[in-house]
Amino acid sequence: MAEQARAAIRVSGAHHSSWNGKVGITPPEDNAHGVAQWDHTITYADRSVTQPLKEMFENERVYNQDPETLRSYREAVKTVHHENTHMLAAEGTQHADGKQAxxxxxxxxxxxxxxxVHSYDNLNEYIDELGLEDVAPGIKSAEARPSYPHYTPAARRFAENIGRETGEESTEVVRRLAVVNAEQKFRVAAGMLYDSSDLPGKVPEQERDAAIRRIETAMKPAMSGLKELKEESDPEKKRRESAKAGARSVEAGLDEVDKLSKEWGQPAPEARVERGVAAEQGRSNGQAPQEAGPQTADSAESQQLPPDLAAAVHASRSGSEPLSSASRLGEDRMGSRRSGTQSSPERGPEIQR
Structure with a gap:
């Protein structure tokens, strides 16, 4: 238990863990294997986590234990890895920063x-970091049931599709999202889509964050109905619908990237006026007008406008203020996606049965 957070950092490459070093007991009525509390304490269920781990050490170096026993050990260790994954955070942030999100x-x-997805797929590496194959020979080969069947297919497809668009392996996408808190996960994904598009060559640097926020906002609605899938009795339908939601989320983000690219790629009104004047002067001098090719993002970019002027030009095209002047709408104005019943604000992420 003393090594659980450090092992999670080594496996993930995270900047740090928010765990405060305290371990508690998850109440049986919570029906949860573990909870990453917002005060950075981790609690574990006695029956499904603490007791199997105690038994594992009592039977240290006992070979040929039955598959069901080894599975109980492996699933207990997976819970430990899952809760410690929740506690991972980027520099200057903490797990609790994601409480409201x-x-x-x-x-x-x-x-x-x-x-x-991260804790399940990297469980053997976590076991190696803790030296548990020596304690429970065969634990790395045991089967373990994944949790959250209504969320994990969406997360996998989400990571796969972002990986395909950005050229990153899906495992690396998962890792990047795992090492930041709940508030930052969509933002990191949106930033990856932004950086792999043509937007960095079009959008002024001071407008980058606002553009990424637009992509992030566009990605969220597709994932808002996944909690309802928990009650779906058909496992295959649950998996299929969850995966579709992950794919739609990425597609919505890519649609927003396209919108931003078109907005910032249009020729400035001043450029159109200048071309018109030049054509008129040519006709006055008896010269045939030159056929202008389609205005491309590269040709518009070749004007090399200063960032401030580029932002002003963008505003003049759309008839709106630059992105950075926008204010965040309150939930009463933008349509809250929250359900009527939410998890208690005093509890952190947990593994459900």
């Missing part, structure tokens, strides 16, 4: 889904 259904779905 986690109350929103899209952020909750992605936080739990990514944490489960």
């Amino acid at each position: 986690f109350q929103n259904l899209p952020e909750q779905a992605l936080e739990e889904g990514i944490s489960e």
